[in-house]
Amino acid sequence: MLTIDSNCDTVASHRRSACNMPPLMASPACDVLARLARAHFRVATVLITLSDSQGQCLLAADGTLPDALPPDLFASSLQMGTGLDTIVVLDTLTDQRFCIDWQGVPVRLPRFLAACALGDASGNYLGALYLLDDVFLTLDELGRAFLRDLAVLAAQALVRAQEETALCNRIAELEAAQELATLAMTGSGTGIWDRNVVTGEIHYSSAWKAILGYEPHELSNQVEDAYLRLHPDDLEHVKATMQAHFESRTDSYSVEHRIRCKDGTYKWICSRGKVVSRDLDGRARRMVGTTTDITAAREIATQLQKSVGLITNLTDQVPGLVFQYEESLDGRGFFSYASDGIRDIYELMPEQVAHSSHPVEARIDPRDLAMYRQSLLESATKLTPWHLEYRVRLPRQGLQWRQGDARPRRLPDGSTLWHGFIMDLTERKRIEAELHELATIDHLTQLPNRRHFMNQSEAELVRVQRRESQDAAVLMFDLDHFKAINDRWGHALGDLALIHFAKLLCLEVRPADIVGRLGGEEFAVVLPSTDIEAAVAFGQRVQRRATETPLIDGDNRVAIAVSIGIDNMRVTDVGAYQALARADKALYLAKEWGRNRIEIYHE
Missing domain, CATH: 3.30.450.20 (PAS domain)
Structure with a gap:
């Protein structure tokens, strides 16, 4: 049993009394409870202590021992019943109760602390169960309840250890007596x-x-x-x-x-x-x-098994993957725990990843695999939280999106352990794509809208100014006599005319060209690496398609004509709107001088 006195001695390997009793025997049940608490809460250290007016002594521990035992936060009253049975300290560095030192040297305690008091059947305060870690742990009501349950079991084991200790000492006193064995x-x-x-x-x-x-x-x-x-x-x-x-x-x-x-x-x-x-x-x-x-x-074993079963059932019911992942210094990884959610997240079984992470990496989309590995490497190197959105390809579900979040911890052998959660992000990604489309696409013609077109044009102007691209031509299009079409056949057919022209325009553009509907019957195109002469040829092809491909709607045959204004982007332009304005002025002249024409802007 490791001890510390009320003056904050460092933990020493010698026995001492607790509550004025002889040294306690080792308590295997407390050792089991400490291991269970650490495995469940995934903290660095779990301590079970005895307490009296002289200080605390350590009965059981699992994990890395701190430089000193925490101060006894329950010692103000050796009788329980005050209502203060559980204490959670988020940061011991900012809590004055933890500003302790030994012989002038500050003693460092882990930053996060949760403690639950141990009491016997009569309500007498016996000691405490501590959770310690340098990483903040969210302890919800279920976690607090489970901590209290473990404290009750620890108290029962402690009382039993006290009883066994008293009995063993009695045996020692009566060693030479006939009644030794009987007692x-x-x-x-x-x-x-x-x-x-x-x-x-x-x-x-x-x-x-x-x-x-x-x-x-x-x-x-x-x-x-x-x-x-x-x-x-x-x-x-x-x-x-x-x-x-x-x-x-x-x-x-x-x-x-x-x-x-x-x-x-x-x-x-x-x-x-x-x-x-x-x-x-x-x-x-x-x-x-x-x-x-x-x-x-x-009975204790049955209660512990029920508690473990409860936690397992809870994690298995969560819609997602609750996991514990360990990776060694040479990059080999495995999932030391994976909830039943791995069946949906990766279409794998927990036992398939218990010894190697290769089955999971085989499910990750090749486009995201390098990013996935790099993100884990950075998290392990810097011990920063892991967060990543990535794609997976699954045999049954096909292409899906996943989001992973986890917190890393360095293990004594230098490997890294993450505790985290992976959720299905596919539906959210689908909604985001739809919202993006609504924000950037003209709903009638399915061409980029004015805002999206201008954003793309600005990017092209930057390339022109950096000499990354040759001259870029800008063309403005306006359907001739569009008002007459609406007046004669109605707005429904006018909408069909806009859709029809948009399709004709798309037949002429290249993959790198920028096309959009600016509003009404006005369309625009930016042709990267295209001079004025090539832009005129492009406009002529569009006009020819419009002439040769009238809009057919039932018995109605509607001829489409278009006027075009052209200019190019200039390195002196402040924004793409200037080239567009010049092309618009040329378009105005084309409309004024007879329509169905192509005009080039001149100063």
């Missing part, structure tokens, strides 16, 4: 039995009988009666185990099973024994052993 067995819930294999008689100590609630003068000595007390489901297993030892196939006899008490209830016991006498042929003659009541330990 030891009675106090620890253990009895002695002595079986005559030849006659079938078995004798029990008073402590053995007391385990089942019998008085010393009760119970027969026949082994057949002993078998009748065994639980029916355990009978054959007990017989087979004992027979194996009789036949020297095992070095000793040891079995856990249920046995019926005097009141008809069943207890769990651990029975151990050894043949101490055999005949010349090796047949067993006499066997002695002990029986220990393990009902309480079984």
Whole structure:
């Protein structure tokens, strides 16, 4: 047991009393609880301490020991019932209660601390269960409740350890006395039995009988009666185990099973024994052993299993993947825990990734795999939270989007451990794409709208000014006599005319060209790396298509004509709107001078 006194001594490896009691025996149950708490809350350290007016002593721990035990935040009252059973400190560096030092040297404690008080059945304060980490842990109400449950179990184990400690010291005092064995067995819930294999008689100590609630003068000595007390489901297993030892196939006899008490209830016991006498042929003659009541330990194990099952069920019900991922210094990784959500997130089973992360990487879209690996590398190197949106290709679902978030922690061997969550981002990405389309696309013609067209044109002007592109031509288009079309055939057919011209325009543009509807019957095109002469040829092709491809709507045949104004972008332009304005002035002249014409801007 590691200790520290109320003056903040560093943790030392010597025993000392707690609550004015002799040194406690080791408590395996507390060790198990510490490991369970650390595994569940995924913190760096879990401590279970005893407390009295002189300070604290460490009963059990799992993880990295701090330089000192935390100050006893519950010590103001050794009687519980004040309502202060759980304390959470988000940052010990800013909390005056944790400004401690030893012989002038500041003692550093982990920044995050959560503590739950331990109390016995009478409400007496015994000690505390601590969670410590340098990373902030969100402790919701479910987490607090689970911490309190662990504290209750720890307190029960602590009381049992105190009782066992007191008993062991009593045994030491009575070591030379005849009643030594009786007291030891009675106090620890253990009895002695002595079986005559030849006659079938078995004798029990008073402590053995007391385990089942019998008085010393009760119970027969026949082994057949002993078998009748065994639980029916355990009978054959007990017989087979004992027979194996009789036949020297095992070095000793040891079995856990249920046995019926005097009141008809069943207890769990651990029975151990050894043949101490055999005949010349090796047949067993006499066997002695002990029986220990393990009902309480079984109940604790059952409660712990239920708690673990509850947490597992909760994580498996979360729509997403709750995971624990570990990666060594050489880059080899595996998922030490993966919830059932991995079936939907990656279409894999938890056991498929328990030893290697390759099955997951095989699901990541090749376009995002390098980014995925680099993001994990940066998170491991800098110990910064991991956040990434990436695509996966799944056998059943096809292309999907995923978002991963996790917090890393450096392990003693230099590897990195992440605890995190991966969610399905596909629907959100689809909505974002739709919103982007609504913001950038003209809903009637499906061409880029004025705003998106201008943004693309500005980018092209920057390339022209940087000499990254040759001259870029700007063309303005206006459908001739469009008002007359609306007046004669109605606005519905006018909309069809706009859609029809937009399709004709798209047949002429190249992939790098910029095209858009500016409003009404006005369209514009930017032709990168195109001089005026080539721009005129482009405009002529558009006019020819419009002439040769009239709009057909039922019996209506609507001829489409278009006027065009042209200029090019200049390195002196402040913005793309200037080239567009010059092309618009040329378009105005084309309309004025007869329509269905192409005019080039002149100063």
